[in-house]
Amino acid sequence: MPILKKTAGRPLTQVDNRNALIEAARVLFVESDYDKVSVRAIAQQANVDASLIRYYFQSKLGLFSEMLKETLAPLTQKISQTNKAMIHNSPEEILSTYYSMMSQNPDFPKLIYRTASLPDSPQNRELQARLLTLMPSPKFAIIDKIKDADILKADVDVMCAKMSFISLLIFPFLMPELFKKAVGIETSPEFMQKLAKHNASLLRHGLFADDNQPSQDCKK
Template identity: 35%
Template sequence: MPCNPEPTADPVRERLLKAALDSFLSDDYHKVTTRLIAQKAEANVSMIRYYFGNKEGLYEEMIRDTMAPLLKVLNGQMLDSVDGFADFLNLYYQIMAEHPEFPKLILKVLALKQGPGRRFIQQLLARGRTNGAKKVGKLKSSGQVSASIDPDILRLAFVSLAMMPMLLKDIFEEQMGHPMDTAFLAQLAAFNGRLFSAGLAPKPSA
């Protein structure tokens, strides 16, 4: 069992997480060894046992660490208004642009059941679903979104707008002939945010 110390900014722990992310994104789970990760992180392999317990524990913490900024939003104030959807989309795009293989990794785990972590990711998504439903309830109460909006439909639509551009990023960039850089992703987030907000708006009274 791992010691589960508080996740402070320990440089060895941070290097291990970064090395794990680089390794798991570039190769299949079963081909990545703790020894390889430790070498990349310039750390002793025993530190993986100390911080994470084992390879699977490191893998799960790597996913949690990457998704943490997005999950934190559901507990913050960004989505207290419909304008926050554009900001959340932009945050997602920018994080995934730094780790372009990460959405594909999540898809492989969930849809193709490759590698461990399926139940763990489902738990994270379930927590997001619960917190998201609370946010939608508050937006309904404040009159910012239609009372008839189904939180699950909203969630699926939002995930579609978020994930698809990043899953097909290489193809879109090839077709457009230019990279989906920070400025382009910010414009995409703003546009999709407006689309989303318009679809959520209460219908005007007759």
């Protein structure tokens, strides 16, 4: 049985402790590089015994991987669903899901970016491999699927479309505060959902040959 660290209030359950570790890892790995976050610091942030990290996740790397997996779960589930369904609204649905998810964790894209940009080393390659298992290229090949379905506009370059799609996904959450202030942008969960619909409309009218049909997101 795992050791539960006693605190004031109601007793913690095993589920509470596991979730507390996931949340603590999310906070600390966003704030600092992987190698600067200790097992002890994570346990202290979660207010549980450090031995629980090994009990639930085997290691710090296991906890890091599970934290990524659980945070990205809504997005990967949506991609799996859209890959099995009609493809017309796939980029828009992915965009909307991603914005909604990241609005709840606005600094998480910075963690993804930092992990993907780590210098080469055995440990960093392992971290990046864990990230890529959650974001495999076949699942994210939405633009290729649109092209194969013959619904991509004839004058759209596939590589440019991929870059635009990724830019719409990532840049709003990586935009420096200096630039936001310079152009008068104030972000909030409500604004990000509005931006998701706006960018979904850009995708719809910029990529699809049948752009006279409005998407469900844009009609809301």
